[in-house]
Amino acid sequence: MELIHVIDIKNGIAVHAKLGQREHYLPIQSALCPSHKVASVIDCFLELADFKIMYLADLNAITNDGDNQALIKALLQDYPKINFWVDSGFQAKPSALLAFENYRPILGSECYSDKEVECLKLFEKNFILSLDFSAQGLPLGSEKLFHEQQWWTQQIILMTLARVGSNLGVDLEKLTYYQSLNSKVEFIASGGVRSIEDAKLLQELGVKKALCASALHNKAITAEDIKKLQAKKYPD
Numbered sequence: 001m002e003l004i005h006v007i008d009i010k011n012g013i014a015v016h017a018k019l020g021q022r023e024h025y026l027p028i029q030s031a032l033c034p035s036h037k038v039a040s041v042i043d044c045f046l047e048l049a050d051f052k053i054m055y056l057a058d059l060n061a062i063t064n065d066g067d068n069q070a071l072i073k074a075l076l077q078d079y080p081k082i083n084f085w086v087d088s089g090f091q092a093k094p095s096a097l098l099a100f101e102n103y104r105p106i107l108g109s110e111c112y113s114d115k116e117v118e119c120l121k122l123f124e125k126n127f128i129l130s131l132d133f134s135a136q137g138l139p140l141g142s143e144k145l146f147h148e149q150q151w152w153t154q155q156i157i158l159m160t161l162a163r164v165g166s167n168l169g170v171d172l173e174k175l176t177y178y179q180s181l182n183s184k185v186e187f188i189a190s191g192g193v194r195s196i197e198d199a200k201l202l203q204e205l206g207v208k209k210a211l212c213a214s215a216l217h218n219k220a221i222t223a224e225d226i227k228k229l230q231a232k233k234y235p236d
Contacts, residue, residue: 163192
């Protein structure tokens with residue numbers, strides 16, 4: 001199983017995501033990294049483990065309050081061996097960042113209405129769909145993306161905002177339900193990984209990837225845990 005480190009970026013710095021309440025996100029306070037500079041956070045996590053994928057959420061772009069595209073472009077250039085999955089909110093057409101081989105856009109349902117879904121055809125499935133659920137557990141954005149599998153990509157993130165930065169654990173029920181709808185899609189867990197025990201539950205469910213931040217920052221998941229998860233050798 002692979003853990004994907006998440007960095008939420010707001011006004012050029014890394015912030016702590018909690019319950020999807022983006023207006024209240026504060027600069028990251030981490031037991032692992034003393035700085036909230038995004039590059040410093042990346043460096044700290046590369047010292048912890050050989051992360052192949054990192055997820056960047058441009059919160060300014062997602063909330064229509066500017067963007068952090070210049071910073072993200074610099075990261076793509078400075079860390080060519082890392083595959084960056086980037087959520088920059090609504091995109092009507094593919095970004096110029098696609099010129100970078102280590103860039104993969106995340107398109108979240110919360111940013112698309114039923115009328116805007118047609119924009120996704122321009123991406124020719126060259127993105128990862130994120131099915132987003134509110135703090136109340138309700139689907140966000142276009143209903144078509146949740147119910148019409150023609151819009152689904154080979155990998156889909158199930159983003160449960162109610163469990164991001166919380167102490168509620170992973171949403172096994174939602175993951176199980178969507179896995180039952182299409183066994184060929186790789187569903188990726190996002191939200192609620194508190195510890196290695198939660199990661200093991202996902203692994204037992206057949207989940208191959210999970211987005212994670214808080215449990216890494218507070219050292220609830222260690223470098224040794226990550227190695228064992230990757231090797232599928234974590235004891236029962």
